[in-house]
Amino acid sequence: MEENFRDSIGTINEEGKRAWVFPKKPSGRYYEYRKWVSYGLLIFLFASPFFKINGNQFLMFNVLERRFNIFGFPFWPQDFHLFVISMIIGVIFIALFTVAFGRIFCGWMCPQTIFMEMVFRRIEYWIDGDRGAQIRLDKQSWNAEKIRKRLLKWFVFFVISFLIANVFLAYLIGSDRLIQYVSDGPLAHMSTLVSLLIFTAVFYFVFAWFREQVCIIACPYGRMQGVLLDNKSIVVAYDHKRGEGENGRKKFRKNEDRQALGHGDCIDCFQCVNVCPTGIDIRNGTQLECVNCTACIDECDTIMEKINLPKGLIRYASEDNIEKKAKFTFTPRLKGYAAVLTILIGVFIGMLFLRNDLEANILRLPGQLYEHKEGNIISNVYTYKLINKTSRNIDNVSFKLLSHKGQINLVSFDSFQVPAQELAEGTLFIEINNSALSGDKDKLKIGVYSGDDLIETTSARFLAPRSYN
Ligand code: SF4
Ligand code: SF4
Incomplete structure (x- = not known):
């Protein structure tokens, strides 16, 4: 197996420059599920600042005035201990999930992935076409078609970034005030307008240019994977035993008895690599760049179906599951995290109810x-x-x-x-x-x-x- 993938990250080329990723449009069972999850989360994200319980905004993080609402409960700086406990619960909850199920949060729930893969990337497929068309468009000179497509894409990206910035502001200053500012007109609140444009620029930069680099370089949670994952963690994994066989992977040839020749089920078609939004080859094993988006599972399943082999060459599995066929077990580490989490949630609920009005x-x-x-x-x-x-x-x-x-x-x-x-x-x-x-x-x-x-x-x-x- 080539080991050079360990020396560099998938999105930096040999000259140290950004290697732009043009992922193939995913399709398949998991992608459909993820779409539905993302619709639910997007509605939650956009509606939360505008939805009220007992007159309280459902979620609000007004840092400037130090007023916070979480699930409709108002929190004050005097409740900071509750806020800290809820944050610790969140971190342990994610850690527990990571130990058990790898980066499931990144692939299914993280706002960065949701917006990138389910909003911006889909607009890109709609305007620029699939992987091949995108690569051609990128190489092509600035003719009328490229200018039209680029301007349209940049404009739509800007509008969506502006919308996200508005919602972000509604979380920060409260939706009532945001609506008030909008009805007063932008010139009446110049400083807010400037902040809004700065947020818009940040979102535009992240989703139009920085993209997967957020997960690979910037996200602290991504960097923690090395310590949290072990051989029993379930991650998106390539079954190298099945894929490589005794004599390694090999291109598909009709009517060839691969088993007799000792070749594995991987036909080296590179579709799992082409579809990967972080530009890696999952066949090299679990890597820091992998956000567990499941696109490669779907893609490989499609290939397996076409060549009449069982699906699941790439699947959710632990290293032990692949190596020893071991089933998922509730390890002592998981039990420990679960116990701490249960105690903290108990303390938090108790404190919430004991909190004075x-x-x-x-x-x-x-x-x-x-x-x-x-x-x-x-x-x-x-x-x-x-x-x-x-x-x-x-x-x-x-x-x-x-x-x-x-x-x-x-x-x-x-x-x-x-x-x-x-x-x-x-x-x-x-x-x-x-x-x-x-x-x-x-x-x-x-x-x-x-x-x-x-x-x-x-x-x-x-x-x-x-x-x-
Ligand atoms: S998609 Fe499946 S068969 Fe094709 S290269 Fe990847 S692992 Fe091998
Ligand atoms: S390796 Fe597979 S699961 Fe991981 S980021 Fe790439 S496509 Fe997604």
Whole structure:
């Protein structure tokens, strides 16, 4: 077997320049399944920022204002621990899947693959034709046909990149604001328009030019494959035992008894290589470039059908399955990942349900000491911050001292409203008779009420002069 594929990546030629990949248009069982999966995911991706649950955007990642919605649940920076746990769950989930099923995520679910293979590449086939036509068009001089096709392709690619950029922005700033900006007209929000055009340019660059390089060079998940995969991981694999036989692969000849000659089932037709969007030869074994897109499985199955041999020369299989005919087993490594994942999901769900609707923070005003008032009363001044994490307004909000006898006075009103998903802040004074204090730094327990209902408790320190204790 030639080993030179290990020295370089499939998309760089000997001079170190980009070797442009012109993959054959895939067709077959898996490609059909993948199309349906991609339709579902594209609808999910495009609809999520515009779909609302209880008035909350389904998915939103407003980094600038630090507001996040995940599956309709609003998250605040104060919920960062939940966000971190959900990210860790995501990573372990993908790692678990990778150990068991290789890069199944890359081939079936990754937005890069979905957009590249199921949107941009299909437009390219529609405009430029299949592999042969694309190669001819590329070599051909700039005549009217090439100019027309190129301009059409670049224009359609730009429009789709612009659409993706808009959806991306809806995730970032919220769909309501995006729609508002669109109806105000682009000139009313120049800075947003500039950001939108920058996003468009990035998407255009990625899908029109950078393409499979994202998976090969840029994606950190792709680089992790070497550590995550083992002999038991199920990946898109060439059955080299069957394909090579005793005397290696050989071109197909009618009426030749390949078995008697000791040749394997691979007829060296190169169709699996031609169809590969990352330009590799899967017959060399599992490679970093392979995104498990299944195109080579479909292509080889078609060939096997044509020459009346069983399908599955390239298939989903582990190294052990090919070498020892071993079936899939739930290895200790998989069990370990699954256990950690189950525990984390349990913790996450628990924390989600224990999360308060209202987050209250009461802090003493920095640099302020206590004030001694008439009647042996000590007064401290505080700032309060209340975050309403729900999608309904919380009315009639007031504070009461739960741990000590005393009074809480708001600066301008007795009670107030915390609007849905908003922050309310202000200043308050706490006054306690010194005889009710037990030290110079008492810990107070304060109740936050909506009408007569206690909705949250919080604590704060109360300073008092030492001589009074
Ligand atoms: S498509 Fe199948 S038969 Fe043809 S070269 Fe690839 S593995 Fe061999
Ligand atoms: S080797 Fe096969 S599965 Fe891997 S990227 Fe190429 S075509 Fe897709």
